Amino acid sequence: MDYELTAGQKKLQQDIAAFCVEEIVPWAKKLDESPRKEGCNLVKKNLKKLAQAGFLAAGLEGDKIDLVEHYIAGEEIAKACASTYISARASTFMCGGILKLFGTLEQKKRFLPALVKAEMIGAIAYTEAEAGADLASISTTASKKGDIWVLNGVKDLVANSPIADVFIVLAYTEEEAGTKGGMSLFVVEKNAKGLSIGEPIETMGLRGVPIAAVKLENCEAKEIVGGEPGKGYEQMERILKMGTVGIVSFCVGVGTSCMEKATQHAKAKKSFGKPIGLYQGVGFKLADMFTYNDLSRMLGLRAAWAMNEGENDADILGSCAKLFAGESATKIANLAMQVFAGHGYIKGTDIERLYRDAKFGEICEGSSEIQRTIIAKNELDKFV
Amino acid sequence: MDFTLTDEQKMFRDTVYRYGKEEIAPLCEESDLKGEFSFEIWKKLADMGLLGLPLPEELGGSGADVVTCCLAGEALGHAGVDGGSLLAWGAHTYLCASNIFSFGTEEQKKEYIPRLASGEWIGCMGLTEPGSGSDAASMRTTAVKKGDKYILNGSKTFITNAPVADVIVVFATVDRAKKHKGITAFIVKKGTPGFSTGQPFHKMGCKCSTTSEVFFEDCEVPEENLLGGEGDGWMIALSGVEWDRSTLISPFVGASIYGLDLCAKYANDRYQFNRPIREFQGVQRRIADMKVFIEAARLAVYRVATSKDNGQMLNPLQAAVSKVYAGDVGFEMSSEAVQIFGGYGFMHEYPVERNFRDAKLASIGGGTSDIMRMIVSRIMLMQ
Numbered sequence: 001m002d003y004e005l006t007a008g009q010k011k012l013q014q015d016i017a018a019f020c021v022e023e024i025v026p027w028a029k030k031l032d033e034s035p036r037k038e039g040c041n042l043v044k045k046n047l048k049k050l051a052q053a054g055f056l057a058a059g060l061e062g063d064k065i066d067l068v069e070h071y072i073a074g075e076e077i078a079k080a081c082a083s084t085y086i087s088a089r090a091s092t093f094m095c096g097g098i099l100k101l102f103g104t105l106e107q108k109k110r111f112l113p114a115l116v117k118a119e120m121i122g123a124i125a126y127t128e129a130e131a132g133a134d135l136a137s138i139s140t141t142a143s144k145k146g147d148i149w150v151l152n153g154v155k156d157l158v159a160n161s162p163i164a165d166v167f168i169v170l171a172y173t174e175e176e177a178g179t180k181g182g183m184s185l186f187v188v189e190k191n192a193k194g195l196s197i198g199e200p201i202e203t204m205g206l207r208g209v210p211i212a213a214v215k216l217e218n219c220e221a222k223e224i225v226g227g228e229p230g231k232g233y234e235q236m237e238r239i240l241k242m243g244t245v246g247i248v249s250f251c252v253g254v255g256t257s258c259m260e261k262a263t264q265h266a267k268a269k270k271s272f273g274k275p276i277g278l279y280q281g282v283g284f285k286l287a288d289m290f291t292y293n294d295l296s297r298m299l300g301l302r303a304a305w306a307m308n309e310g311e312n313d314a315d316i317l318g319s320c321a322k323l324f325a326g327e328s329a330t331k332i333a334n335l336a337m338q339v340f341a342g343h344g345y346i347k348g349t350d351i352e353r354l355y356r357d358a359k360f361g362e363i364c365e366g367s368s369e370i371q372r373t374i375i376a377k378n379e380l381d382k383f384v
Numbered sequence: 385m386d387f388t389l390t391d392e393q394k395m396f397r398d399t400v401y402r403y404g405k406e407e408i409a410p411l412c413e414e415s416d417l418k419g420e421f422s423f424e425i426w427k428k429l430a431d432m433g434l435l436g437l438p439l440p441e442e443l444g445g446s447g448a449d450v451v452t453c454c455l456a457g458e459a460l461g462h463a464g465v466d467g468g469s470l471l472a473w474g475a476h477t478y479l480c481a482s483n484i485f486s487f488g489t490e491e492q493k494k495e496y497i498p499r500l501a502s503g504e505w506i507g508c509m510g511l512t513e514p515g516s517g518s519d520a521a522s523m524r525t526t527a528v529k530k531g532d533k534y535i536l537n538g539s540k541t542f543i544t545n546a547p548v549a550d551v552i553v554v555f556a557t558v559d560r561a562k563k564h565k566g567i568t569a570f571i572v573k574k575g576t577p578g579f580s581t582g583q584p585f586h587k588m589g590c591k592c593s594t595t596s597e598v599f600f601e602d603c604e605v606p607e608e609n610l611l612g613g614e615g616d617g618w619m620i621a622l623s624g625v626e627w628d629r630s631t632l633i634s635p636f637v638g639a640s641i642y643g644l645d646l647c648a649k650y651a652n653d654r655y656q657f658n659r660p661i662r663e664f665q666g667v668q669r670r671i672a673d674m675k676v677f678i679e680a681a682r683l684a685v686y687r688v689a690t691s692k693d694n695g696q697m698l699n700p701l702q703a704a705v706s707k708v709y710a711g712d713v714g715f716e717m718s719s720e721a722v723q724i725f726g727g728y729g730f731m732h733e734y735p736v737e738r739n740f741r742d743a744k745l746a747s748i749g750g751g752t753s754d755i756m757r758m759i760v761s762r763i764m765l766m767q
Binding site for chain 1: 385386387388389451528645646648649651652662665667668669671672673674675676679680683684686687688691693694701702704705708709754756758759760761762764765767
């Protein structure tokens with residue numbers, strides 16, 4: 001057994017961290033506060049900078065997706081700016097990852113290099129107002145007309161949609177077949193006829209991630225991911241299972257940022273003549289933040305490694321990691337807020353932003369409730 | 385990064401698990417109810433070579449690395465062997481025998497290790513005193529050099545295995561003014577005049593281990609029984625931390641796996657409102673949380689073990705994370721297991737009840753959870 005990162009992985013970690021301190025951290029507050037349009041431009045700039053430094057490609061360069069590398073990069077970017085990471089991830093990992101895993105050679109060539117260079121921004125549209133975890137209940141349909149597909153439906157909460165050049169869209173191609181062969185993922189470019197993006201949605205946290213509904217009205221799509229219809233559900237499931245790793249990296253990035261800021265505050269701020277960190281009421285909170293963040297990171301890397309190696313229980317480890325890290329991130333942000341007390345409750349402070357950002361981990365891509373259902377079933381079925 | 389166990393390690397875990405389940409676990413309930421140390425269980429542990437697990441083969445041990453030791457603890461806990469028996473094993477093997485092996489002279493090793501490894505002798509370690517727990521440096525037991533002997537005076541408490549022990553590694557101060565720099569370790573044999581043990585305590589859990597006070601009244605210890613040099617005791621005591629945070633925690637993690645297995649079975653079999661209770665999300669939540677706990681705790685425990693195997697210095701942050709998480713959340717999970725069993729879980733006949741009582745020790749023994757948080761927060765504030 002060996003828990004250590006390789007020299008190359010450590011270097012990647014350090015390089016991204018150093019880059020982000022200079023190029024991303026200074027923009028985090030501005031990105032959070034900017035009106036939507038301005039925010040769109042800012043986040044695009046951040047993606048561009050990361051791409052130019054080569055960091056958007058982390059984990060995506062080899063024949064297979066390297067989730068350990070993906071994790072390492074994710075944690076550092078999220079620590080610098082959570083919104084920038086989630087936007088980058090939606091583009092390169094969710095949209096790009098789907099294409100890398102399942103796209104035709106031609107699709108890969110056309111989109112992947114452009115996505116990791118941020119010449120194109122990607123988005124993935126699967127959630128609907130009535131279909132979150134229960135993907136089978138989507139109502140978006142696609143019907144074949146000659147050699148094109150005509151899509152109809154409304155996708156909700158699509159990250160990056162206001163700035164995206166290419167969308168991956170989940171739709172029923174054969175509704176009666178249900179999730180078993182009835183769904184397909186389409187590649188839809190932004191200028192496609194019948195595609196329209198709604199007004200950007202105001203979110204509580206991650207305000208730098210442009211997000212809106214996507215409307216498909218007789219929208220014309222030419223291609224299916226991988227070329228063949230009927231595989232959309234499995235493909236979507238796969239990317240979501242692998243996606244737990246990136247969400248953990250997001251949680252740990254936010255958690256680390258909270259922890260570091262709270263520790264600095266606890267050292268600097270004095271009460272009754274001594275730094276508040278020396279009071280156990282505060283010091284023990286710091287210890288809990290460290291403990292949960294450290295365990296989240298270990299679980300995330302463990303799951304990433306297991307998926308890379310193709311271990312049997314890799315997906316369950318991913319669920320465990322996502323559940324743990326999601327709940328830990330909100331716990332840690334809450335503890336950090338308590339350490340800052342009134343000084344963190346002020347709009348425009350880092351802690352106030354991180355507190356709002358942190359909540360995403362518990363909600364997104366398989367809420368904590370869904371993860372528990374998956375994990376419990378897996379354990380219970382061992383004894384049926 | 386590599387999280388795979390070697391085939392040898394996997395096979396060993398499986399063997400120990402099966403052995404524990406078939407040979408040892410059936411003996412535990414009776415012993416727990418009586419609240420007595422079981423020589424029968426001790427014999428079983430000895431027969432499997434577990435009592436000298438990390439000790440070298442030439443001295444009668446099994447030469448296992450730390451990860452393998454953790455696997456054994458986990459496997460036995462998973463098999464349903466109670467926390468007390470595993471605590472007795474741990475105190476003997478890791479706190480007594482390993483310390484003698486690591487810091488003893490050749491003569492000391494030759495005299496003690498083979499007999500401890502075989503289980504012929506039972507070992508224990510005495511650090512805690514009635515007035516000094518976490519603040520061990522303030523101990524009052526003294527050792528005064530007189531000719532070629534040390535005269536020990538004082539008392540120790542909460543000493544696992546003391547009532548049955550043949551050998552104790554005990555810490556005393558040669559100069560209280562020197563605080564931790566005066567602390568010195570000695571090996572004391574049963575029967576040494578002036579050495580005695582108290583009545584076994586009645587404990588809440590881990591009842592198959594027996595625990596008592598230890599008294600030294602002008603107890604004369606020959607100088608060749610000094611373990612390490614004068615003033616080395618503090619370093620020796622601290623070196624035990626690595627065992628405390630890995631091998632001694634692994635049985636508790638194993639017990640959680642046992643608890644999860646029991647709960648998963650029960651939730652499938654128990655029907656209420658015409659359906660198995662596994663269908664209720666309240667039950668599912670507990671099952672899922674147990675699984676997540678087990679994965680996280682295992683990672684933390686094996687990280688400490690792995691770094692020791694790889695010859696790295698103990699990282700006090702990582703060690704504390706292992707202890708505080710496995711201790712605090714492990715106890716919570718043992719409570720959730722009782723909850724799944726409802727009224728049945730409150731009965732002695734159901735092992736989740738015993739697990740619950742045993743689990744509490746993990747957040748107390750070998751450095752309380754509060755001490756772990758103190759360590760972590762101090763390091764954070766220094767950085």
